[in-house]
Amino acid sequence: MITTTLTLLLLSLGFCKGGLQENYIDDFEETEEVEVFAQPSKYGSLWPLPQKVQISEVSFKLSSSSFKIVDAKQSSAGASCSLLQDAYRRYFEYMFGSGKRQQLNKGRRGGPSEVTELQVWITSPDSECDGYPSVSSDESYELTVTDQPYAVLKAPKVWGALHGLETFSQLVYEDQYGAKSINSTSINDFPRFAHRGILLDTSRHFLPIKVILANLEVMAWNKINVFHWHIVDDPSFPYLSRTFPQLSQKGAFQPYTHVYTPADVKMVIEFARLRGIRVVPEFDTPGHTQSWGKGQPDLLTPCYSGSKPSGTFGPVNPILNTTYEFMTQFFKEISTVFPDAYVHLGGDEVDFSCWKSNPDIQKFMEQQGFGQDYKKLESFYIQKLLDIVTTTKKGYMIWQEVFDNGVKLKPDTVVHVWIGGGSNEEMSRVTDAGYTTILSAPWYLDYISYAQDWQKYYKVEPLSFNGTEAQKKLVIGGEACLWGEYVDATNLTPRLWPRASAVAERLWSAKDVTDINDAYNRLSAHRCRMVDRGIPAQPLFYGFCPHEYKGI
Amino acid sequence: MITTTLTLLLLSLGFCKGGLQENYIDDFEETEEVEVFAQPSKYGSLWPLPQKVQISEVSFKLSSSSFKIVDAKQSSAGASCSLLQDAYRRYFEYMFGSGKRQQLNKGRRGGPSEVTELQVWITSPDSECDGYPSVSSDESYELTVTDQPYAVLKAPKVWGALHGLETFSQLVYEDQYGAKSINSTSINDFPRFAHRGILLDTSRHFLPIKVILANLEVMAWNKINVFHWHIVDDPSFPYLSRTFPQLSQKGAFQPYTHVYTPADVKMVIEFARLRGIRVVPEFDTPGHTQSWGKGQPDLLTPCYSGSKPSGTFGPVNPILNTTYEFMTQFFKEISTVFPDAYVHLGGDEVDFSCWKSNPDIQKFMEQQGFGQDYKKLESFYIQKLLDIVTTTKKGYMIWQEVFDNGVKLKPDTVVHVWIGGGSNEEMSRVTDAGYTTILSAPWYLDYISYAQDWQKYYKVEPLSFNGTEAQKKLVIGGEACLWGEYVDATNLTPRLWPRASAVAERLWSAKDVTDINDAYNRLSAHRCRMVDRGIPAQPLFYGFCPHEYKGI
Numbered sequence A, B: 001m002i003t004t005t006l007t008l009l010l011l012s013l014g015f016c017k018g019g020l021q022e023n024y025i026d027d028f029e030e031t032e033e034v035e036v037f038a039q040p041s042k043y044g045s046l047w048p049l050p051q052k053v054q055i056s057e058v059s060f061k062l063s064s065s066s067f068k069i070v071d072a073k074q075s076s077a078g079a080s081c082s083l084l085q086d087a088y089r090r091y092f093e094y095m096f097g098s099g100k101r102q103q104l105n106k107g108r109r110g111g112p113s114e115v116t117e118l119q120v121w122i123t124s125p126d127s128e129c130d131g132y133p134s135v136s137s138d139e140s141y142e143l144t145v146t147d148q149p150y151a152v153l154k155a156p157k158v159w160g161a162l163h164g165l166e167t168f169s170q171l172v173y174e175d176q177y178g179a180k181s182i183n184s185t186s187i188n189d190f191p192r193f194a195h196r197g198i199l200l201d202t203s204r205h206f207l208p209i210k211v212i213l214a215n216l217e218v219m220a221w222n223k224i225n226v227f228h229w230h231i232v233d234d235p236s237f238p239y240l241s242r243t244f245p246q247l248s249q250k251g252a253f254q255p256y257t258h259v260y261t262p263a264d265v266k267m268v269i270e271f272a273r274l275r276g277i278r279v280v281p282e283f284d285t286p287g288h289t290q291s292w293g294k295g296q297p298d299l300l301t302p303c304y305s306g307s308k309p310s311g312t313f314g315p316v317n318p319i320l321n322t323t324y325e326f327m328t329q330f331f332k333e334i335s336t337v338f339p340d341a342y343v344h345l346g347g348d349e350v351d352f353s354c355w356k357s358n359p360d361i362q363k364f365m366e367q368q369g370f371g372q373d374y375k376k377l378e379s380f381y382i383q384k385l386l387d388i389v390t391t392t393k394k395g396y397m398i399w400q401e402v403f404d405n406g407v408k409l410k411p412d413t414v415v416h417v418w419i420g421g422g423s424n425e426e427m428s429r430v431t432d433a434g435y436t437t438i439l440s441a442p443w444y445l446d447y448i449s450y451a452q453d454w455q456k457y458y459k460v461e462p463l464s465f466n467g468t469e470a471q472k473k474l475v476i477g478g479e480a481c482l483w484g485e486y487v488d489a490t491n492l493t494p495r496l497w498p499r500a501s502a503v504a505e506r507l508w509s510a511k512d513v514t515d516i517n518d519a520y521n522r523l524s525a526h527r528c529r530m531v532d533r534g535i536p537a538q539p540l541f542y543g544f545c546p547h548e549y550k551g552i
Helices: A082-097 A158-171 A209-221 A246-251 A262-273 A290-295 A321-337 A353-357 A359-368 A374-391 A400-404 A423-432 A454-458 A469-473 A492-496 A499-508 A516-532 B082-097 B158-171 B209-221 B246-251 B262-273 B290-295 B321-337 B353-357 B359-368 B374-391 B400-404 B423-432 B454-458 B469-473 B492-496 B499-508 B516-532
Strands: A052-061 A068-071 A117-122 A141-145 A150-155 A180-189 A195-201 A226-230 A278-282 A300-305 A308-316 A342-344 A395-399 A414-417 A436-439 A475-482 B052-061 B068-071 B117-122 B141-145 B150-155 B180-189 B195-201 B226-230 B278-282 B300-305 B308-316 B342-344 B395-399 B414-417 B436-439 B475-482
Touching: A068 A082, A082 A117, A082 A158, A117 A158, A141 A158, A150 A158, A158 A180, A158 A209, A195 A209, A195 A499, A209 A226, A209 A262, A209 A492, A209 A516, A226 A262, A226 A475, A246 A290, A262 A278, A262 A321, A290 A300, A290 A308, A300 A353, A308 A353, A321 A342, A321 A374, A353 A359, A353 A374, A359 A374, A374 A395, A395 A400, A400 A414, A400 A423, A414 A423, A423 A436, A423 A469, A454 A499, A454 A516, A469 A475, A475 A492, A475 A499, A492 A499, A499 A516, B068 B082, B082 B117, B082 B158, B117 B158, B141 B158, B150 B158, B158 B180, B158 B209, B195 B209, B195 B499, B209 B262, B209 B492, B209 B516, B226 B262, B226 B475, B246 B290, B262 B278, B262 B321, B290 B300, B290 B308, B300 B353, B308 B353, B321 B342, B321 B374, B353 B359, B353 B374, B359 B374, B374 B395, B395 B400, B400 B414, B400 B423, B414 B423, B423 B436, B423 B469, B454 B499, B454 B516, B469 B475, B475 B492, B475 B499, B492 B499, B499 B516
Parallel strands: A068 A117, A117 A150, A195 A226, A195 A475, A226 A278, A278 A342, A342 A395, A395 A414, A414 A436, A436 A475, B068 B117, B117 B150, B195 B226, B195 B475, B226 B278, B278 B342, B342 B395, B395 B414, B414 B436, B436 B475
Antiparallel strands: A052 A180, A141 A150, A141 A180, A300 A308, B052 B180, B141 B150, B141 B180, B300 B308
């Protein structure tokens, strides 16, 4: 064992100290971002930063010819746990596969001192190896790197072990001779928030399965644990329903090439499970449903122009029994296809103009005594829908309007706050009413600008609203949303990463992890690691990676 | 020959007619863009739109087993013209290679009527096959598609033939049975502006050669004919100079992996030449030179803090003879490495604070009688630099500040207008002074926003400034600039395309080609073609391509 002084080199980041005078343009959107220049962080390239981490100056070597990741003898998950065995292979490949990785945190060349094994020890009797992650999953882990000669990763469940493997891989770096090295390290880690999600939208553009899987992989690197699959919307209905195949047959952009078959969906769910990621599908109604109407006649409300149907359609028709019969069958299928305990039911942005134009709806409003208050009609619909979904034994998430409109919600409902103005007040109201909530309002990643906007996302404090401790406990996390108007397979991945990484750290790390300079340094290295693992994560600012992206 | 009615199908574009209600956010930047929905254009997927084009409803088939692109007997460029032979292979591959292409403009299935040959006829005695394109190159061509049975592409020079081949390939589509088809067509085409450029910045991030070549390829598809290579700047000096190898040895991000060797540069230039593209290198001085100073001691001005050097450096030191000796040797090399008749000398954004701090500079100012007017010192430097470059027999381009500061310029100088505010007034002033000019101010593609910003670029009219006809003739074109602060190999290509395509059409097509809806329709199809040819050109808005991008 050789004690060394950490020699932190600027290998991954080549920034000039001199001021950069950039060409400007008059309509340049001035931002408040701090201009930071890369320095090595004492935490190297760790991202998101673990809750407790001690890295000493003692360094060891790792050899691809001898290093092994193995189940600890005492572990409750052994060779039969393919989730872990798959993860071992994956992380071995990340650490030794390309032989190209370099990291910031570099020790001097040491002697023969070597870490030959990482022992993975699942401590709880039920490892949950064959289960699905949930909002209450234990994701904690402890990692101890010494040359005893075993490094040890302890976790109550496989979910924590997966995170620990990622963290271990982030600790490995190459010294100045290219030798794989790791410093003596002690980490105790767990997430600050249980729900750390990314919303992808496969309706405005179809995303090939390959793109979804690649991004699930990157989510795991960032300890993101929820894939919110906004699978259908107005523009297209790519979900191939066994019960109602006409929905995608008529509603997809193309019924054979631009659909997600049951096998596709199953693959996405299993790929995600193996990485500790929940798949929460969203089937948004009664608005955002234009594409549903193509394959399901009479589902949508016919709009009227004067006394005649105009030929266009509005939201789901809430006054027909057939609507609820359809929803019952449809969500029965959804509840079996998607194993997660929650389904997202949408409920946002319902446009009342079509309902108002329709004489049958008007008559119904009168019968029900709703007057001219179409929010009551919306609530009428949602209430019936929630009752239907409740019979499938699923919990539900809904966009904030459903709460705002006073719909009666089950106590375990998750209210999703997304409207940019007044989101703090909304968080106060939702939690004051006793509902669990997640935050997306400040994290709409579809909005882009000429700036280091990751800093804006990073600086968000989800609990900054006015409320009691009890209220704050109801905030279970948040989601970065990448809506699809301007995003498809050509540009999704670089636009998502590393911008979503900023959200990932905010939701994982301790509240006081707010040093923007340290974050810049670690995130720069983390993004180069994503590039090195084959993902086109875009740069934060000028500079370079040791190995630039190899694609076009 | 079968006369058919054109059946224009919405195959490449699947837009809903219903309104899209999108989630909004309070700080959403409202834009003025027209929301357009895809309809097939009567011009199919042609981009940029040719000057004169007639497409009839008569359609022919093309068979990959019999179709040939051949030199016309009368052509002045035959089998020995490898530029054309290479282009024939390239375009045959685009048309028949993947067997996947589909286009908007579809004729009904016809009979055996077939186009079996495209004859390429270079009409001028000197085809310029082995030359380099220049600002005065003849790029015109005429294309006649009939089943006589030969389609004919006539062009005075190879440059027009290259454009004509691209246009021909854009006319080919698949009918509803997948059969390659083309309609009877007559096109007479030439560019509105001679200088149609794209600036890429390889200093703020290093761009691997592969990325540069891929984008040169796409430039050719868009009839862009100038690659403005902003090769060095403050952050790094990747140009490997034979004369001064220390410049990149010390000034590149990494001296072996992040440099352009003489062989690389030669390859870029030849790859560009074969596609009719000029390579205009920019070596910007006296500002933007931090990276130069690392490998060339005493080139930059030492800044002072009080009476002592602060250890930092400012712009090129204009008071030393060694500076001009260096520039003489350096630009002598540049003049031989880069065959283009022009070199871009920069001259923008010179910060005077360091010069002001330096006692030797102050003394020199006094000796020269410059008073406190550091613009005079800047002009002193630039004047000497221009004289040096003139001896290399090169013309020069400069950023507008050099003109603004009253430096004496050669009559053939190209003044590059880039400052966003007041660019119309600047265009008036520059042309009133009799200088040739190109416009970039409205086309800074590094600035991004949540919008269809291609429309903003498209709506620019470069001759909208106040001036005489003679003044307007001095505007030889423009350039789209993609500065590199936030752009590297991971995101450059989707960010550049199809946004730069909007600029490409503005600079090529007739002044009255301004129908934004028709442009949307053609550009949507053009971008799907770029995707089909393997380039991740990003979407304009929601919708789909028949074959989505296959990369990650």
